[in-house]
Every structure is written in C-alpha cells, then in structure tokens.
Amino acid sequence: MKVSTSPVTGPGGAAGLAPRTGELIARLRDEENRPALVGYLPVGFPDVERSVEALLTLTDNGVDVIELGIPYSDPVMDGLVIQEAAQVALDAGVRVAHVFEAVRRIREHAPHVAVLVMTYWNPVLRHGVREFATDLAAAGGSGLITPDLIPDEAGDWIAASDELGLDRVFLVAPSSTPDRLALTARASRGFVYAASLMGVTGVRTSVGDRAESLVTDTRAAGAEHVCVGIGVSTGAQAAEVGRWADGVIVGSALVRPLLGDEPWEERLRNLAGVTRDLASGVRSARAAHGAH
C-alpha cells in the first residue's frame, strides 16, 4: 500500500492514505445526501486495549470520523462524564504514545474512517508540535481538534499541519463575533467545530437555539464544512442537527455506556446500540427533511 506525506493527497500511514476529513464529508454529502457522524472516545479508558475495542465498535456501527481524545489532567472544556473517563485512563497509565498506536489500529481496521485526535494543547507542546504532527501523520491520523487552542496562538501548529497535510479543526462558539468566525474559518481545514451552546461537553436535552444560526453564520464567514457538537446524544437529535450541519459530533453519550459496572462485553453492546441509533439518525436527517 502506498505511503505518502503529500499535502495534496493527505498524510499517509500504516493503513495507507488517511482520508482528508473535508473530502470525506463532501463525499457523504454528494453521494449519500447525509451529514457525517463524528464519534468521540478517549484513548486508554478503561485501559488502552479495551479503548481500542470500543473505538472499533464505533467504526463498525456507522461512525465516519473518529474523534480520539487524549486524556488530560485539566480538561476545562469537558463535563463530568468525559473528565471521569479521562481520569480513569490517566490512573491506568495511559501515555500520549498510546494515541498513535490507537490511530494506527483504527486505520488498519477501518481504512475508510478519518481519525482526528482531540487534545488540549499542553500535551502537544510538550511532545513538540512538529514531532507530534509527524508521529500523527505516520500513524495515519487525519489531523487535530484543539479545544483550548485558538488560531491566534496556533502559529507553530499551522506551519506543521501545512507541511504534513494534516487537518486543523478549530472551534467556534455562540459568543464568537463575525470577525472571529471568519478568522477561524480561514484557519481551519477539514471542518469547523461549532460548539452548539455555551458550556462544557455533556448530554443535554436540547442542542441550543443558537446552533443552527451559528452554522449558517460560520458558513457565511467562509467555512466549507461545519460540524456541531456539545449536547447531542440521541438519534433524533442527530437527525435534527444533521438537517443543517455537515456533521454531528457526539462524545459524552458514547462514553456514558462504557462507565457502568456491567461486564465489558455488555458495555460494548450498549455502546454499539447507541452508535447505531446515532448512525441511523444522521442517515435519516435529510430524507426526513425531504419528506416534509
């Protein structure tokens, strides 16, 4: 299989060419008339081996893009569910190096899936920005989602990701001004992550009134693809958001089935069930819309 680091075709890895997230989203839109399902899980929860099993459960049940979290000691953008999982992973000894191993295994198992690593900035800084980008590209990762790194502070990462052809997913929030939406849209590659409401990650009963207009505004500011996260937990919500977003991002609702006391196999079955519900949500989003 061809291995390439060409910025035109995207980074290569153990499992061959990593999909460019933007191209993947465009293909789902054009060929299947649907948004992408982006699923988050942290590496190392409850341990590295079982976290990879859980990640493969996501790819086997309809997730298009994996958001692979690096557990971090001070996750200020995350709510209780994800923080708890991250702490378990850290206590179990997860290391940054494990994320590259997990990326490689997901890509080998599901070459069609894009893997974005979600990380707070300090672990990347400590690893070395360029070294991190090189290791990620070599493992077959598509890019990074950086919740506490705004484009204004991202000079080193923008340079490294340009050089290695990696995606850069920055966030916008309901409080972002038009100028900042434009800045973020320009700096991002792959998609722009729209945080649907002010707050940290976690399951909500609704996705926020501002979410749809935030997507519209972000597109108007120049973003090609805008995916929506924070608060989405059910197939019905995924279908609703998927009508107007290019992708639906789900985190806490996928972590939660894994936090229980049940035998691991049962937790994986529960995770598969939640994932299938979300996957059918994104697949019905625009069909349902068309029927109206």
Added chain:
Amino acid sequence: MSLAERLADVTGPYFGEFGGRFVPEALIAALDELETEYAKAAGDPAFGAELARLHREYTGRPSPLTEVQRFAAHATGEERPGASHPGVRVLLKREDLNHTGSHKINNVLGQALLVKRMGKRRVIAETGAGQHGVATATAAALMDLECVIYMGEEDTRRQALNVARMRLLGAEVVPVTAGTRTLKDAINEALRDWVTNVEHTHYVLGTVTGPHPFPEMVRQFHRIIGEEAREQLLERTGRLPDVVAACVGGGSNALGIFNAFLDDEGVALYGFEAGGEGVETGRHAARFSGGSPGVLHGARSYLLQDDDGQTRPSHSVSAGLDYPSVGPAHSWLHDLGRAEYEPVTDVEAMDAFRLLCRTEGIIPAIESAHALAGALRLGRRAVSEGRTGPDGAPYTILVNLSGRGDKDVATAARWFGLLDDGAAAQELEKMEGRG
C-alpha cells in the same frame, strides 16, 4: 521589547515568550470585552478616583511599613548582633492590615468596579487559602453582586474559617472534588462555570495568571503595593532597599511589590516558592526549580508537568502557594534574570512563621512566612558574604507581608503541637469539618 522600554510598563498579551490566551473560543469575546473595558477604565479619572476612595476609606490604605528589628537580628546571628557587620534591616509592607487581611482586596475592588461598568451581575472566583475568596465575597456584598466561590475540597478543610467567612458574606462556596482537590482544580471548575455563564458572569481571577488581559490587569491593580512601599522606604531610610522579597504562588503580591523596583538596577528581587517537603522529594510547588515551560489555565508559563504534558500535583503546607503554575510575567523575569526564584520548604516557612510571632507579635499568613524565611536566608547570606548597603549601611530587605495568619492558626496549632487540651483539639477538628 525595545531597550528604551521600562520593564515596569511592559504589557500583555505576552511577557517575552510567556502569557497569551490558551482558552476555549467561547471565552474570547468576554476576554476582549474585559480588555476593552479595562483600557477604558484605566484612562478614566473617575474610575481611578473611585478606586482610590475605596482603598482609602474601605481597605485602609496606605498600609504601613513596619521595621522588625528583633526578627532581623536572627539574620545576623543572635549571638553577635551587629558584630563586625553593620547588620540587616528588615522592613515589612503590611498588606496583612488591609480589610479582609491580605493584598487580595486591591485587585478584587478594581475588578468589582469593572464588573459594575460591564453591567454583569454575577461574579465567580477560585480560592486556595481562602483570602481571594473572602476578598471577592466582600466586594460582592459591598457592590450587590451574586457570588460563587470555587475551592478545592482539600482546601475547604485546611481553611474552614475562611469558608465560614465567605458564607457569612453571602457567597456560595462550592467544594471541588475533582483531581487533586486544591487550587488548580478550583480554577478548572471556575473556568467551566465561566464558559457556561459568561454572558452575565465575570470571573474575578485572583492572581497574575490566566489568559490575557488578567496577568496584566491584576498586576496593575496590585502595583500600588510597590509604589507605596517605595515611597515609604525612601522616606524612612533615605534610599532604596537592597532586596525586595515576596512569596510566589500565582505571584500577584510579588509582582505588585516588584513592579515599582523593576527598573532600579541596584535592587535585587527575590521570589520564594513553596519548596514543600523539599524539591528533591517531588512534593513541592517550586515551578522554577522543578518545572518547565508549558500551558495551563490559559497562559504559557513555567509549570509542574510530566513528560506527557500532564500537570503534576503540587504540594505545600500553604494552600495559597499550592499551585503547579505561576504568572507569566514571573517566567519572563526569571528568564531575563531580573528576578531570582528560590524554594522555601514547609519547615523553613513554619520556623519563620513562629519567629515572627515570637519576636514581633505579628502572626503572618503561611504564604508570607515563605517570604520571611527567604528574607532570613538572604540576610544570613549577606552577612556571611560581607555584603552591606551603600557606604556600609545595613543591608536592607523589604518583605511583602502579603497576608495575616488568622486563617492559618489551625494549621499552625497542629504543626507545632499546641493543642494539648483535648477539648481545644476537638473544637479545631470540628472547625475543619472533620468532627
């Protein structure tokens, strides 16, 4: 930075390579608003006048300068006071005499006035030892603002009296049970609250760290400490000090007093960090001796971290210094070589705590006791190296006594084994929430 620029006037977002804004995008609009409002207020004589009135009539400024001769004698060696060396003078800038008992009130009153200008109605804050929490709860009561204070659960036990104070003042105190249950985790929780409620809530950050404009703004609100001290010292001794010493947790009291002397080349600046059980044990909060540059809580600065960039837990007998990072301006001063930073262990700090109590009748905050221990060390060093002030004058050390020790009496009583009476011990345990 141009050579002509005074160090005291350098502003954010960067101090050298430190500082910045490493926070979720959701907070950027609020930080921009704060930056704009702060700049407007700083240029508004009415704002300055109102803050000056509060300092004078509410806080009790200017705080006095107290010379502590019996304490200073311990720096020269008690057995031969004066001997062949002109001796060491130690003068304390008495921020402990401020309303609420520490320097923290300077910053909080400034930020509270800004909150009123911004039209927000709710304030949140983090606190370690409780002094910043008490100051914030006080200003919130004074200015009719809703107030929530985040405090690590471990610290609510160490500082039970201050928890009661905050509640008396009408604040809600939220014990944080995540992570290390100390100041770091209280800041995480406050940031989460702020991301969620930023529209009507201001985060009264308590020290010179965090995202821009906090490090710059908090320094500005504390620069009055150094300005007063400089004037008082010149009047008292006719010259500048040889050394300015302060404890450094986040670093707000230190920067407040350093700032007035940054451009005086002859004045050495010393920051004393929490050496805990000793830097070599790994149980400490000495960011400059045991840390490296990284990002935490919105700023790039020196940080206790492991090889993976995970924050390492800090340790100190003092809740207020028990923090794994430090204000970015200190990292800048450290790398410039303009200020020296040294660790002081729990034992050294507590010895200096007791010494000031016994020799001068002043019970300092344990944070400030780190600066006192540092001053003793610097005094002894000057004597042993034969260093004096200009023209053979006594070697003069200005110490920022950043807070008083009321809140630390329980910790000190236990440390020194002063509670031989069972009832008193029980009362203390109850006070600390362990009863």
